[in-house]
Amino acid sequence: MALRLAATPAIRNTARIMLRQQPMGLVKIHSSVAQSNSVVAHKPDRLHGSYHWDIERIVCVGLVPIISSQLAFGASPVLDTLLGVMLPLHLHIGFEACITDYFNPRKSVILNKLMTGALWASTTGVLVGCYQFNTNDIGITEFISKMWV
Numbered sequence: 001m002a003l004r005l006a007a008t009p010a011i012r013n014t015a016r017i018m019l020r021q022q023p024m025g026l027v028k029i030h031s032s033v034a035q036s037n038s039v040v041a042h043k044p045d046r047l048h049g050s051y052h053w054d055i056e057r058i059v060c061v062g063l064v065p066i067i068s069s070q071l072a073f074g075a076s077p078v079l080d081t082l083l084g085v086m087l088p089l090h091l092h093i094g095f096e097a098c099i100t101d102y103f104n105p106r107k108s109v110i111l112n113k114l115m116t117g118a119l120w121a122s123t124t125g126v127l128v129g130c131y132q133f134n135t136n137d138i139g140i141t142e143f144i145s146k147m148w149v
Helices: 002-020 050-073 077-102 109-136 140-148
Strands: none
Touching: 050 077, 077 109, 077 140, 109 140
């Protein structure tokens, strides 16, 4: 009984305060301070915004006909080149999403930059390796077919 009576005025006062508050959209904050134009907004990056999702989907969907045509028609230098570009790009986008999720740039700045640099270096190395493998060796498709059998 004593706990109930002691807690009731606090709850009642809190409810009164909450009812008197205005919604945040109607409250003027620092209305006496003059507006300054010194705040610079970042310029929106179209590649990181709306086009980023489109590029991801094009790469993902583009891998399906490339791989299926290689299975149907066999090795081709054009398809090997497309696969050598699209597959590392697809992997790069996926690993970049993992780095952004697990090493948030706001929380761990140095580790995010280190991981992103390592990702770009490894993607560049894979692209160069695919080019070398396609031009100086048997090609990706022929290699996979020989490994498969």
